Amino acid sequence: MAEKQKKRLMQGNEACVEGALYAGCKFYAGYPITPSTEIAEGMSVRLPKIGGKFIQMEDEIGGIAAAIGGSLAGLKSLTATSGPGFSLKQECLGYACLAEIPLVIVNVMRGGPSTGYPTGPSQADIMQAKWGTHGDHPAIAVTPAYVQEILTETVRAFNLAEKYRTPVIVLYDEIVGHMREPITIPAPGELAVVDREKVTCKPDEYFPYDERFEIPPLAPFGTGYRFHVTGLNHKKDGFPTNDSKQIGEGNMRIMRKIDNHLDEIWKNEEIGLEDAEIAVVAIGSTARSARYAVNEARSMGIKAGLLRPLTLWPFPDKAVTELSKRVKAIIVPEMNLGQMVLEVQRCSKKAEVLGVHRVDGEPINPGQIIEAIKSFK
């Protein structure tokens, strides 16, 4: 048995770097922005040592565009940003969705709108992570709440990106990103690492968007498979089409490849939900306050529980719907003016839904959540 690994004190953004490298990331392109810059700094030190590629681009758009290029050339690619940078990356995010390019985008959420509060936390990009780029498109976003979890969820994000051939967003708030906690770097092999499916057919039989596959394998550029990639709606060979049947089928397939695997993509943590009468649904640092609040409520004799989605998109409809049938009320604390609460309301069948919101750059504290819980007692 391998020797137990030592704990290391690490910042959330540093853990993201460790997670990316663990997952086999070999390409980073980005632009400095608070509060995500430590990810770029970390990658700039680490990647050259392992033969990977790091480049600081001229802007946020160039950062994600170069990362898409790196991925097309066969390297697992990462870009990281915050708030205004995430807005700028939306155009390329849509490109990666339609062209089906695996990619991980980290958004360390800060206060907004606009330049907002760069060093303050926020969870106001929840809807942007799903709807920020124009057009209907698949979205996967993972939401770690602990430094250790930033590492493991970054690995999961790469796995999902490579498996489903789509961009995946790692979405966490500034508090988790800048928090320092002791973590363990998993040993090689301890966490599953998914690599891109290899293309084995002959080049003249290869179609990058072959509809016979649910997720057609992507051949890296420069490996003998000369094909075309475009951000226009395209046919199976990657060339643009104006045919409504092909446009419709292509648009549906990129949604279906996610929708058909929700049970694999969804991931939730449940605390005390077995007998709960009042549930809290929360992510990120707010879920840490919620965990404390739920425990406090329990000590007061209130049967409270926590549902913490680690996959925020696709939204855990099933878990929330089931929960809503069992509890009297669902409280949704979030550092925004009401985003995730809309999804919870959509999924809730019976329970009353109450949002707890805050946009002053301060975290939602356990006291606020306890007050909300008590209001249903």
Add this chain to the structure above:
Amino acid sequence: MSVPAEKKEKISVPFDYNKYLRPGKLPHIWCPGCGHGIVLKAMLRAIDKLGIDKDNVCVVSGIGCSSRTPGYVDFNTLHTLHGRALSFATGIKLARPDMKVIVVTGDGDALAIGGNHFIHTCRRNIDITALVFTNAIYGMTGGQYSPTTPLESIATTSRYGNIEPPFDTCEMAKAAGATFVARGTAYHTLELEKTIYEALMHKGTSVVDIIDACPTYFGRMNKYKSATHMMEAMEKDGTVSVKQVDKLPPEKVAGKMLRGVLHKIDRPEYCEQYALLVQEKAQAKSK
């Protein structure tokens, strides 16, 4: 006098373009009289001279008429977003420095929406060849003025004449740090082929500004009688070779754009510098 059919074909088609064109992807979308097809031919002939495997060539474009080029050619091809071609290309080149990366872009794509990527690509001196098809108009959207539209010219968004001075693409590329800067035209086809070949052979960022008239929009709005008239006026008479400029009287040079290789220097190339950094510093430090 009749020429045997076989011989005639040999004379008129001395180059097998089909070797590089994707079957079934023509006809192209370009209008009658557009020079983009001529530029495409020059590009393919220049690539052929390099003698490299098609698998190792990557052609990247943005959005616009010229940016449809990659679809027609049998390489690794990437049609990206408006203005972003050079950034996508930078990612590919850095990930795969052994590949020949060529960016095909228009003047609006490269210099307006993609202006920031353009200057920083030049500054980095990454080994990418950018072919800027300059028709001084946004053709795909129907004829709006671009960053290279001459003063007073008419466009659908400058009905009373353009009041914005145009960029000189070559001066900008040079100032930003590109190590090979040239200008060609669709009219001077053989010279263009040679210029593109030189650009492709150069190690570092190479920019070729290719004057390539748009008769459909720029031509009609600015009262050019025909595509050929426009080509002669803008490309033949509107430019002067850098080799002849010193021999000509000032009045024959005034107001004309210089053609040929305008700037060529040696400066460390980005991917080579990155490789050195990895070898000498990063990996040594980790020992």
